[in-house]
Amino acid sequence: MTDTQPYGTPDQPRLAVHGEAHLEVDPEIAGLTITITTRGPDRRTTLDDLTRRNAYVIDLIKSYENAIEKLETGAFTLTPELTRHGRGERVRTHHGAVRITTELNDFTALGELTTRLADLELTRVDGPWWSLRHDSPAHTEVRRRAVQQAVVRAREYADALGTTLTALVELSDPGADNPAPAYGMPAPGGMAFRSAAPGAAEPAPALDLEPQRQTVRARVNARFIMAPPTL
Template identity: 35%
Template sequence: MQPAPESPRVVVLGEAVAEVLPDAADLVVTVQVHDRRRERALERLTGRQLELTALLEAHRAALGTVSTDAVAAFPEAGEGGRINGSVATTTTRARIADVGAAGELAVAVAALSDVSVHGPHWRVSREHPVHQQVRTAAVQDAIGRARAYATALGGRLTGLVEVRDVGGRGGRMAMAAFAVPGGAPALELQPAPQEVTGQVEVTFTMSVPDPEVFAR
């Protein structure tokens, strides 16, 4: 007995895009000090980092996680390449859960001595319902595309073989680095809408195409 012929398959990529306001942001803070003596540079760095930690703790209600990404200490070369001191630096990343407080926090941190700030980097959190919305819309897009292909071949969809998550992404917008000497002015930031995409690869079976399609 001859095995039954395998049903034709249609493989499509479904896509969906949505724009939403960000519900989270990242603030990257770099503390950098210079001193002729390495030990003194590290002592000053410790003091500045404690000031930063205290400030962030005072804004704990608006923050998510806070982590130190990097610590570095290295010689500082002057004219002619001669070593004339040491540089000590730390980089701290603060996740902001309350985007409405991003401007106030960024300015407060930038007002600290020996500190530079980069951000806020707006983002859409993983928990935001838009991610599920674009995934669902991507599947619907895949069904529509596959149905159109099957119809163009004189057939119809008959079943589902596989659904593969290709992934998605949430857009980000960065604010330039800045430092604020002296008194910190008020700064109101307007978060830009973020683009969130969803993609899914879906394989369907379809009925045997109409032979007349290929005879045209």
């Protein structure tokens, strides 16, 4: 049967409230984006150099296997640079680039790896991007607190009317209709590191990175039935 009284009746008054909660927690993972570039006089030389350097970077990242949660290769480009020669054009040089993304759960290893990557020639490192896992307990905890706050708020309203709650009619998550950005998206505060010229005398010291605290929020809408108050 269709509910023709969405706002309740004198015998079954309804009470609508919302509950909110937020937590400040330490990040669980950190992401890096590594862009390797190269340049050569012909396509094959450029491709061979890019392939060699890409393999080196991947092997370097994999050497931290216990700390690595994700390793993916993204965009790859190999582009000729043209220059005018007389009445026509000819290929002057070739530019190559490959992008790699990785996520780590060990922030000590993260600082060391970031430095080693940034120390490579023609290599750019962006990050770290701090985040939580999709199944982080923090998400569960903040939702639980939001529900608890909704119940407490509803009881306070009912108490102000000298009555009590008798039933929960509806509990909804506003995010179901308007999804928030997915967990794990890059957080602000990342840095970019460009490599210096090749031939460094000795390895650079590991970066001392301070993890960026993450804010986790939840909001719920709740509707209750109250016992009829005496007004």
